[in-house]
Amino acid sequence: MSSSIEDRLRDAMAARAQAVQDEGPPPPLPLPRRSFLVLHARWTAPIAVAAAIVTLVAGVAVAVRDGVPQRPVAVAPAAALTPPFYVAAIVTDHTVVSKTVTATTSTRAPLGVYDSRTGRRTAELPVLVDSQVAGLGDGRTFFLAGRERKDAPLRFHRITLTPDGKIGGMFALPRRDDLRTETLDALAASPDGLKLAYSVNTRKPGRKGEVRVLDVVAEKVRRWHTDRPGFVDEVTWAGNARTLVFSWQRVEQEIGRETRLLDTSAASRDLLSAKPVTGRTTFFAARPGGSSFLTQEGGGKGIPPLVEFSTTTGQPLRRRIMREWFSPQAFDSSGRVLLGIVRGGGLARLDGERLTLIEMPELPQGERVYLETVW
Incomplete structure (x- = not known):
């Protein structure tokens, strides 16, 4: 990937992320699984930056829908917790x-x-x-x-x-x-x-x-x-x-x-x-x-x-x-x-x-x- 293409991609992603962030602060990102961490370590830096920005945009888009802030939807566990x-x-x-x-x-x-x-x-x-x-x-x-x-x-x-x-x-x-x-x-x-x-x-x-x-x-x-x-x-x-x-x-x-x-x-x-x-x-x-x-x-x-x-x-x-x-x-x-x-x-x-x-x-x-x- 050439430096000019990489720079344009980074600028476009940053502008998109900024436009979404103006609607409110993004929710915290979910912690990745262990297998995801191993794979993530092998990515090159430019791809990692772009992927993180895309993930951020997707996360905020879920948190804001039709102009109304929504609570982030948590992934349900395999089994519900028993009352203590x-x-x-x-x-x-x-x-x-x-x-x-x-x-x-x-x-x-x-x-x-x-x-x-x-x-x-x-x-x-x-x-x-x-x-x-x-x-x-x-x-x-x-x-x-x-x-x-x-x-x-x-x-x-x-x-x-x-x-x-x-x-x-x-x-x-x-x-x-x-x-x-x-x-x-x-x-x-x-x-x-x-x-x-x-x-x-x-x-x-x-x-x-x-x-x-x-x-x-x-x-x-x-x-x-x-x-x-x-x-x-x-x-x-x-x-x-x-x-x-x-x-x-x-x-x-x-x-x-x-x-x-x-x-x-x-x-x-x-x-x-x-x-x-x-x-x-x-x-x-x-x-x-x-x-x-x-x-x-x-x-x-x-x-x-x-x-x-x-x-x-x-x-x-x-x-x-x-x-x-x-x-x-x-x-x-x-x-x-x-x-x-x-x-x-x-x-x-x-x-x-x-x-x-x-x-x-x-x-x-x-x-x-x-x-x-x-x-």
């Missing part, structure tokens, strides 16, 4: 057999914070009566609900964790709920953390379930109930923070679990006016920002598939055949990584087609021991 911590309680079921009836009782250990990489317990949450916990999917922000004693009102707390998994802040929300004789059986936080949904069930025979929603900003509680005997044992928010997916169990039937979709903006306060979901479901998880939820298909034999349902129609959208048994629990805040339980009670994350085990604490010996988990 999860909150769990170790539950042990005991079967009691008498002459007339066989019953199962559960012992629930205090809630604790666990490191997703090591399974090490990093912190303990305050011990409350009927305690329930919900997370925002980032592995650092959680809501805790419960009572200090059996006859005390229900309190809500927002908890944030430090980088090493300790409790960095615990803020008591101003609103209380005069929940004294009922049980608190489920808690769910909306993706933006501005609404808390929870289920309330009476302890009396023929108990009737109720769903309540706390607006954290307005400090108001709305209630939905039904006169039919039954109880709500699971709730989760759909991505629009308006629709609640809940599970209602009929008392009069051994197999009567129904999944329904409650539009919390509707005027009706009848819990069972909520739209039923077509199909048999088990535990479910809703993707943040989406209009569907995912569940393990109930019934059948073998490894159950995962089924995605529309939160608008209640109809199934698609089925996914699984190679391993996996029960969904909660999505992370990005909606890419799904926390779930695998056969045998272990924890795992599902990212696309990749199923990876998550470290968990060693469980004690018992008839049936498992984790109640959220992140």
